[in-house]
Amino acid sequence: MSRLRLSSFLALLLAAHPGIAAGPPSPPTPSTDTRPLTVHFFDVGQGDAALVISPTGKTVLIDGGPPEARERLAARLRTLVTGPLDLVILTHPHLDHLGGLTDALRAVGARRFMDPGFNHPSEAYRDLLGFVGESVGQVMNPEPNPATPDSLLTIGLGEGVSLTVLWPRAPKEPFLVGTRSDANSNSIVAKLTYGRTAFLLVGDAEPDTEAALLQRPLDLTTTVLKVAHHGGRHSSTAAFLAAAKPQAAVISCGAKNDYGHPARETLERLDAVGAHVLRTDRDGEVVAASDGHTVTLRANGGTGALLVVPGGITPGPIALGPVVPGHSRPGRGTVEPRDEVKAPSPGTAPGERGSTPANTEGQGPYVGLKGSKVFHRETCSTLKRSKSERTLFLNREAALRERRPAEDCHP
Ligand SMILES: [Zn+2]
Ligand SMILES: [Zn+2]
Known part of the structure; x- marks a missing residue:
């Protein structure tokens, strides 16, 4: 039961020409009468969960909050989503990101599941993979296509909206190991773009992740930053924030959490780059809507205070050249990517189903x-x-x- 390789998925392998900048096609100018691109940063307490709804109604759930929030998250998804989620991304296998996913999948279903493929020995993660293996059609890793290994994986969501995965890049590049938290460091980092607006979604990325991204020829500029690791003090380094230049920053954390998130130093660094900060512990669910030119952010599930920020993004490729590290960092070992998904009982193999993705059902890709x-x-x-x-x-x-x-x- 092998996990579906994206080589067979043929996901949007950009940039077939070695040496030529890789990136999604230039987005069409968004028209004013289309629906916005909306991102809901849910209030799940101490954890992360965000839902992307594209102008054409494509849905991507990124993380599923901690176990305590599972009923709230499932209820919220039922009101926002009709039909199965097009894609579920687990940025990394920590409980505050996966604890509500099984209930979310039970509530609305999902067609595809992606996670970094970084091995993590926890019962909750094993159980989730078992459930995903049985209930989701395709299970995949964000692996670059072997034919175009220096390009990025980009998923089109319609109307010129693209979700591009910047990290990790195994097996083309090894996972980061020997870091503060290797699970965090190999979080899926993705950039969601629409016209002149962008959202940089970084999971619990660590300083090592940020350094790895900075070493590669990537356009990291963003309108909205989902702040790394709940505003923890190690992440969101000054160098990374200087490259990302966020107009607005969303911190997903619990009220009076035990970790002291967000850290004062992090808030100061965000302030230093001029980012307006919204926090789920104070502002509740933050709803960000992009018309391709500006992003409007509202607190309290879309009913609260309003913040409008200009997009500030130059549309164009995110990869500014072949995506290879500028130089290798010392002290890094390598680990092999996991390519097996263990399901608790025999049945239809998700990988097998996925390798002939539901074309027969008109589902693509x-x-x-x-x-x-x-x-x-x-x-x-x-x-x-x-x-x-x-x-x-x-x-x-x-x-x-x-x-x-x-x-x-x-x-
Ligand atoms: Zn976390
Ligand atoms: Zn984490």
Whole structure:
């Protein structure tokens, strides 16, 4: 039962040309009559959970809060989501990020699950993987495509909205080990872009993660930063914040938590780069809505105080060159990525289901080549022959909005 490799998923491997900047296609100018891109930063107490809803209704849940918040999170998802989540991302296998996921999946379901694939020996994580293996169609890691290993993985969410994974990059690059917390350090870091606006979602990234990102040719600028590790004092280094230049920063933490999150030093560093800070412990659920030009943030689940910030992002590729480290850092070992998912009972293998992703059910994924007006099945031989940049559509409906079916594979 092997975990689906993204090579077979053919996810939006950008940048087939070595030496040429990789990145998603330039987003179309968002029109004023489309729905906004919305990100709900839920109030889950001491933990993280955020829901992305794209203008076309694609949904991505990033983390599922601590166990204490599971009923609240499931109830909130039921009111916001119709049908299964298109993608669930577990940034890393800590309990304050995964504790509510099983109930969330039971409440609304999910088509795909992605986590870093970093091995973590906890019962809660093992149980979650078991549940995911049985209930979610595709289980995958954010691994670069072997054919274009220096590019980034980008997932199209329609209307020019893209979610690009910046870290980790195993097996192309080893996981970070020997850090303050290796699980935190290998958090999935993703940049969500829409027009001139962006959200940088960094899980519990550590200073080592930030340094690794800074060593690579990446555009880290963002409109909104989901602050690392609940505002802990080690993360959100001055160098990282200087590169990210956030206009607004959201800290997900519990009221009167035991960790002293957010740390005073972190708040000072955010202030020093001019970021307006919102905190779930004080502001409740923070709802951020982007029209592609500005981001409007509201407290208390969208009913509270209003903050409008300019996008400030130059649309274009996030990878400013082949994504390789600038220089290697001393003292780093390597660990092998985990590629097995243990399910508690035999049954349909998620990897097997995923390797012929629900094309037969019209669920995709489908792939479009840059400069073309058509989309293909991910198994189409035309794709194997082409070195053009690719865009992934999570389902047929999304593909049809932007392109027509190819004549060769009749997707
Ligand atoms: Zn955490
Ligand atoms: Zn953590």
